[in-house]
Amino acid sequence: MQQPLINNRFVERFNLSTPIALAPMALATGGELAAACARAGALSLVGGGYGDLDWTRREYSDAINRLEGNQEGLLRLGCGFISWKLAEDQSALDWLLDQQPKPAAVMLSFGDPTAIAKILSDHQIPVICQIQTMAQLPQAIDAGATVIVAQGTEAGGHGMNELDGRSTFTFVPEIADWLAAHSPQTILLAAGGIADGRGLAAAMTLGADGALIGSRLWATTQSLAPARAKSSALQANGDATARSSIFDILRSKNWPKQFDFRAIRNQIHREWEGRIEELRANPKAAIEDYLGGVGQEDYDRAHITVGQDVGLINDISSAEDVIDHISRDAARLLSGGVSGK
Ligand SMILES: Cc1cc2nc3c(=O)[nH]c(=O)nc-3n(C[C@H](O)[C@H](O)[C@H](O)COP(=O)(O)O)c2cc1C
Numbered sequence: 378m379q380q381p382l383i384n385n386r387f388v389e390r391f392n393l394s395t396p397i398a399l400a401p402m403a404l405a406t407g408g409e410l411a412a413a414c415a416r417a418g419a420l421s422l423v424g425g426g427y428g429d430l431d432w433t434r435r436e437y438s439d440a441i442n443r444l445e446g447n448q449e450g451l452l453r454l455g456c457g458f459i460s461w462k463l464a465e466d467q468s469a470l471d472w473l474l475d476q477q478p479k480p481a482a483v484m485l486s487f488g489d490p491t492a493i494a495k496i497l498s499d500h501q502i503p504v505i506c507q508i509q510t511m512a513q514l515p516q517a518i519d520a521g522a523t524v525i526v527a528q529g530t531e532a533g534g535h536g537m538n539e540l541d542g543r544s545t546f547t548f549v550p551e552i553a554d555w556l557a558a559h560s561p562q563t564i565l566l567a568a569g570g571i572a573d574g575r576g577l578a579a580a581m582t583l584g585a586d587g588a589l590i591g592s593r594l595w596a597t598t599q600s601l602a603p604a605r606a607k608s609s610a611l612q613a614n615g616d617a618t619a620r621s622s623i624f625d626i627l628r629s630k631n632w633p634k635q636f637d638f639r640a641i642r643n644q645i646h647r648e649w650e651g652r653i654e655e656l657r658a659n660p661k662a663a664i665e666d667y668l669g670g671v672g673q674e675d676y677d678r679a680h681i682t683v684g685q686d687v688g689l690i691n692d693i694s695s696a697e698d699v700i701d702h703i704s705r706d707a708a709r710l711l712s713g714g715v716s717g718k
Contacts, residue, residue: 380394381393381394381395381418382394382395382704382705382707382708383395383396383581383704383707383708383711385586385587386564386586387524387564387566387586387587388587390523390564391420391452391453391481391482392449392452392453393418393419393420393453394417394418394704395417395418395419395587395700395703395704396577396581396586396587396588397414397418397419397420397577397587397588397589397590397700397703397704398419398420398421398422398505398526398566398587398588398589398590399411399414399419399420399421399422399589399590399594399696400422400424400457400568400589400590400591400594401422401423401424401425401426401455401456401457401458401484402424402426402533402534402591402594402595402600402682403424403425403426403427403459403534404424404426404432404601404602405424405595405600405601405602405682406421406422406423406424406436406457406594406600406601407423407424407436407439407440407600407601408423408435408436408437408438408439408440408441408442408443409439409440409443409599409601410594410597410599410600410601410696411423411436411437411440411454412439412440412443412444412450412454413597413599413695413696413697414453414594414696414700415440415444415447415450415451415453415454416444416447416450416697417696417697417700417701418453418700418704419453419700420453420455420481420482421440421453421454421455422455422456422457422482422483422484422505423436423437423440423454423455423456423457424436424456424457425437425456425457425458425469425470425473426457426458426459426462427459427462428458428459428462428463428465428466428467428468428469428470429469430466430468430469430472432469433456433469433472433473434469434472437454437456437473437476440454441454441476451478452478452481453481454480454481455480455481455482455483455484455505456473456480456483456484457483457484457485457486457505457507458470458483458484458485458486458493459486459487459488459535460485460486460487460488460489460490460493461487461488461632461633463485463493464488464492464493467493470483470493470496474496474500474502479500479501479502480502481503482502482503482504482505482523482524483497483502483503483504483505484504484505484506484507484524484526485504485505485506485507486506486507486526486528486535487507487535487632487633487636488633489516490504490506490516490517490520490522491516491519491520494506494520494521494522495520495521498521503523503524504520504521504522504523504524505522505523505524505525505526505566506520506522506524506525506526507525507526507528507568507589508525508526508527508528509528509529509530509536509537509541509542509543509548510537510541510542510543511543511551511552511555514552514555515559518559518560518563522563523563523564524563524564524565524566525552525556525563525564525565525566526565526566526567526568526589527545527548527549527552527565527566527567527568527585528545528548528568528569528589529542529543529544529545529546529548529549529567529568529569529570530542530543530544530569530620530639531544531545531569531570531639531684531685531686532545532568532569532570532591532592532639532684533591533592533595533618533639533640533682533683533684533686533687534591534638534639534640534682534684535632535636535637535638535639536569536620536636536637536638536639537635537636537637538620538622538634538635538636538637539620539637541635542620544569545567545568545569545570545571545580546583549565549567549580549583549584549585550583550584552565552584553565553583553584553585554584557584564586564587565584565585565586566580566585566586566587566588566589567580567583567585567587567588567589568588568589568590568591569684570684570685570686571588571589571590571593571686572590572592572593572686572689572690572703573593573689573702573703573706573716573718574702574703574704574705574706574707574708574709574710574716574717574718575706575707575710575716575718576588576686576689576703577703577704577706577707578706578707578710578711578716581707581711582711590703591684592683592684592686592687592690593686593689593690593699593703594696594699594700595607595682595683596610596611596683596687596690596692596693597693597694597695597696597699598693598694598695598696599695599696600696602682603674605674605676606674606676606679606681607693608693609641609676609681610641610681610683610687610690611690611691611692611693613641613683613687613688614687614688615685615686615687615688615689616688617641617642617687617688618639618640618641618642618683618684618685618687619639619640619642619646619650620637620638620639621637621638621646621650621653622637622638622653622657623638623645623646623649623650623653623656624638624640624646624667624680625637625638626653626656626657626660626663626664627645627656627660627663627664627667627680628667628680629660629664638682639682639683639684639685640680640681640682640683641676641680641681641683641687643676643677643678643680643681644677644678645663645666645667645670645677645678646680649663666678667679667680706718
């Protein structure tokens with residue numbers, strides 16, 4: 378195995394060569410991206426998302442096939458699910474539990490992890506809980522989380538709504554302090570806004586053992602996001618995204634109220650800002666408009682899911698290059714050097 382540039386308990390626990398985890402991005406983290414990141418030394422979580430059995434089976438199996446003969450890579454492969462959705466349909470998780478080798482970890486986000494975490498622990502599969510508030514932390518620890526992911530509201534995709542959400546910069550050190558006092562063996566990852574070596578080094582300086590990265594790895598050649606969405610995202614700076622439940626209503630997703638969704642604040646989003654209850658009450662025409670946009674890859678109407686760090690993304694390269702670049706720059710910064718960005 379290649380010598381890790383940054384070595385710590387997260388890297389050692391999961392046999393990684395860098396303290397990076399690939400976020401399980403629904404419909405974007407498929408087998409190709411997960412396999413590439415595992416080969417590059419990161420913990421790689423397939424985007425099991427809403428727990429669609431066919432999708433999860435296809436993409437997870439694809440990652441396994443692509444990693445054939447690469448034992449280290451295979452042992453870095455896991456999956457992530459949306460907890461409240463798994464409570465409705467657990468079939469994708471049940472399928473995953475039977476896979477060999479066992480998943481390196483399963484990440485649970487958005488909802489009470491207790492019941493599913495117990496099933497995973499009974500199968501000796503490490504549990505990662507992504508949380509958004511201090512209030513969720515004791516529950517995740519009691520559920521047996523090996524890893525906590527502290528997700529700030531900068532993050533792309535779902536997260537805590539604007540009333541309750543926390544920014545990564547204050548949330549990570551507060552969790553680090555709580556864990557040091559109450560559960561020092563628990564590994565901590567930061568998520569939300571980490572797209573380069575500066576972000577990874579900052580997260581680790583704030584007390585994290587590493588970073589869970591979504592948007593930056595979404596913008597790679599291997600993610601399943603449409604090529605036109607990726608190239609549109611490159612035009613955006615960090616002012617261009619917003620959080621709201623607008624795209625959840627347009628996608629007919631029944632998300633619990635406390636969570637909303639960050640994506641590019643495009644034309645259809647702006648149309649409904651300040652009128653969300655009106656949209657919720659009568660969404661039919663807007664849903665048709667939105668679905669038309671999806672069909673035509675018209676990103677004034679279809680959504681592009683990225684976080685505030687979209688302003689730090691300037692190219693669509695391979696996931697291997699992105700991980701290598703972030704790792705080298707963070708290592709340089711953490712040993713007192715200056716960033717080459
Ligand atoms: C396209 C996209 C899809 C996502 N889907 C999921 C998901 O299905 N489950 C989940 O737990 N988190 C999901 N997330 C959030 C990530 O887990 C992570 O918190 C986030 O990407 C970190 O912030 P960043 O995007 O700034 O790196 C998604 C993020 C993105 C960008």
